[in-house]
Amino acid sequence: MSAERILRIGLIALACSGIAKAQSDVPSQAVQQEVLKAEASRDEAMQKADMAVLNRIYADNVVIVNTRGVHLTKAQRLADFQSGDLKFLSFDQGDYSFHIYGDAVVLNGRANSVVQFHGKVNRVPRKFTLTYVKLNGEWRLVAQSETLIDQPQ
């Protein structure tokens, strides 16, 4: 076999492997859909206090900062849902924006949900940042931060 022919086959093989790699990079639209699906599951689970789903979506080392500037662990957040200390009286969340960095997605949005936290009702709209990372093929929430939107006086 001529050297030229081997080289040609080699180039075709490399091109094929390149196609395989490109196909493995999920298009951003598909990633957004996957993350939105995970987020929809989390939203539903928060309202129903479905601990199994919440346990699956929150990463073990998730970093949570609530609107009072308190840093919470996964165990603390799940305990709030389980005990009923954190309850959604209505649920309204949207205005999403996505930034995708490989297997990490930063999802920003606005929440107008009415929340009862340790007996206090909070109706103030808030901005949030959620960071999802794909771990073992599943989108898991690794960071959540919320800030009340300053209301004009």
Added chain:
Amino acid sequence: MSEHTYMRKELRIAALLVIVALGMMGVASSQEATHEPDADIQKAILAADNERYDAMQKKDMAALDRLHGDGLVFINTKGRMLNKAEYLEEIRSGALKFLSVETDDYTFCIYGDTAIMSGRAKSVVEYHGVVNKKPRRFTSVFIKMHGQWVLVAHQATLIADESN
């Protein structure tokens, strides 16, 4: 050698080359996903963050441009969401000024080329003429791009007075 045998030999070589190429890609990919110790990553991120604060105080716009991802989303303590251009303009114009920088109580979580850094800030900040000394919790998301950790998301929340 018949044409048929010749083609089969070529196919075998092509298949072998595909396997070698895919193997090489796998090695490269796994190298990207690992293996710098977390302590070294934390140091690198803290260094990038210190450089960021230093650049903010000096209004070093070139350094700030380099240290923030183009898709930066910055949510300040008022719940205002800023993109990179808006955030850098606040620094450049002097609308946002750090009168002192003090951060502590860090938590790091590292997932390959994604790092979450959370902490407490007691920096004194002047924002649109109003001085804010209230402590706040922040969460920063850093992504390693082209060998450099850059800030792609940051959110700050005032720490509520527990007497309220």
